[in-house]
Amino acid sequence: MLCIRNASGEDVIARQLANFVETCLQQAGPESPTILALKRYLRGVCGLPRFRQRLVLSDGTLLADNEALTQIEAQLVLLAFCETTETEEAALRHAAAKGKTEMVENLLQRPQDPDLGYPRPLLLACGFGHLEAARLLLEAEADTSTADMDGATPLSLACQSGHSEIVRLLLQARATSSANTNNVTPLLYACQDGHAEVASLLLEARVDIDHATNAGHTPLFMASQNGHTQVARLWLAGKADAGKASTKHVTPLLIASQSGHLQVVRLLLKARVDPSKSDHNHVTPLLLASQDGKVEITELLLSARADVGKAEIHGETPLLWACLAGHLGIAGLLLEARADVDQARDDGATPLMLACQNGHLQLAKRLLDSRVDPGRSSKNGMTPMWFAEQAGNLELIRLLQASSDDSLRSAKRARH
Template identity: 30%
Template sequence: MSLKKESRTDVQFHLAALRGDCDRLRQLLDTGKVHIDSRDRDGTTPLILAAAMGHTDCVRELLAQGADPACCRTTGTSALFFAAQGGFLDIARLLLDAGAAIDAPSSDGGTPLFVACQCGHLPVVDELISRGANVNSCMKDKATPLFIAAQNGHDNVCAALVRGGADLTAARCDRASPLWIAAQCGHHRVARTLLRAGAHVDQLRQDGATPLFKAAHKGHAAVVAELLKYNPELGLLPNGQSALHGAAMFGALSCVRVLAPAADRSLRNAAGHTALQAAAAARRPRVVAYLRALDQRDDTTYSTEQ
């Protein structure tokens, strides 16, 4: 996009929009010396600035005087994109009523819905979905609005997206699913929401790790507990480890405590180690002590029963 150099009046016009000064906007427009959609060197218009800063009255005035809601910056970001990012529901409604493209993407594929989900702005998310926003749009890396909401721990937004038809299995380029990313980040409420909606508990990332393995090795015991309710794979995974091995090797004792009673502690990983041996090799003394005590207790119980 080739943009002409801004005049002094253009700069004043942009500053008035940035500051939310409606009176000054009208004064400058009345001079006839500025164009309603004048752009700076990044392609930013007064409408985009007013929307980004949450100046509802300025947005209303600019639209009434003919500002184009379709104008975008050189990055592809529109006034609606910034209103959604800021959580400015009234401004988003004004722009949509004026004909703003609901799914207009930025250069990296992000839509207004995507950034509203990223920031956890549920009222804006609900509004965009109700007006037909594509809940399964994706970034260049294939991340969807559901993925980014899960990554950021916005369980209420995830629930809204699921109600709106979001694909629970849609994965990023590395095949990480929304559930997988929620597990990695330790968002147990998001994991609960996705699992209740039918997310596949063992959907693998490209490295062969399940959500359970990732939560276990990251030490997110609350996520592990949620996943265990859905009968996840506890045996060896394509990466040569089990979830218990992952927790043991990384010293995640809280996860070892949750997993050990349910898992086969005699299971050996690709290196031929049990979880106890893997913990010892990784110098995780607290995990070693716990697993040894558990084994000794089980041996005592078995002997008593005999």
């Protein structure tokens, strides 16, 4: 017979041992159940974790946790937290931070409040990835919502560091995915740092998939910014809003294009996002890819029918930026996509002027082959020839002179 009574003498458990073990301690494992297993069961009865329970025989003998569970009559004594010095508080924080499991166990058995001191022991165990220390603290009912000075919770720190087993443990303990002071959630941490397994666990826990930071950065935005293809794929499969923009209207596609993350760009375009959606300065993904010489991303964007002539607030087009930077291959792609070879920016500068300004001879040839007007001037009266002369580039000067002569001959033939 197993008989456990509370301090007032009322039966807490009064059952045949074999029946109790079979029905109540199935999770104790194949080995003989122990007093520890009994205390874990009693948590659901008395409402206090095992660290605050003592089982005492009638002769005053205290039953140890590692003793085998036998037919006994014992009194269940429930303990309040003991008084704790600053040294003892520091000892538990140290043990949690270093993963010293036995030390954590001993301090909790005093029983010591697991939520004393700062930073809280659970924050340290989760942040440094000490699974067993975290497990003990959670068993002692440490507060999962405790936060550091920036508002990061144990779940946030575990997600940020990619400690998937600790994340799983915290979710089982019903830790919430609350945000820090910058509105960054655990999920955002996981996506920012590319922890796919952690992100998957949070997705299964049905967290808000499109929650954004104060700057409007969603989990998908962060994964796209940092090139975490696997995480981006997870989020798109989870029906994240692929076109949701930041407070400055920067989309995941825009940031992925700027950062040169080809596979992420491919995924986003496959999700049918708008390839020409611009930010607050009217900058498009194609503009950024053209400026930075990202040929494969430019090809993908053009295949998705990105607007080849869409300009930013100063009138800069993808072709203008490609010519200024000397990206011959990208300029060729844009011209094949029927970019306007004479489309100028607000000050009247044309693609040919910008190519000549920086001495891009082959690019100038490509533009002239597209029948650009070699004599066109900007609003300040500057022509391609003026730029070539300023740079002292004899080859460009000859090229422009020859093109001008050809243009004059063509004009004369047209008049006759």
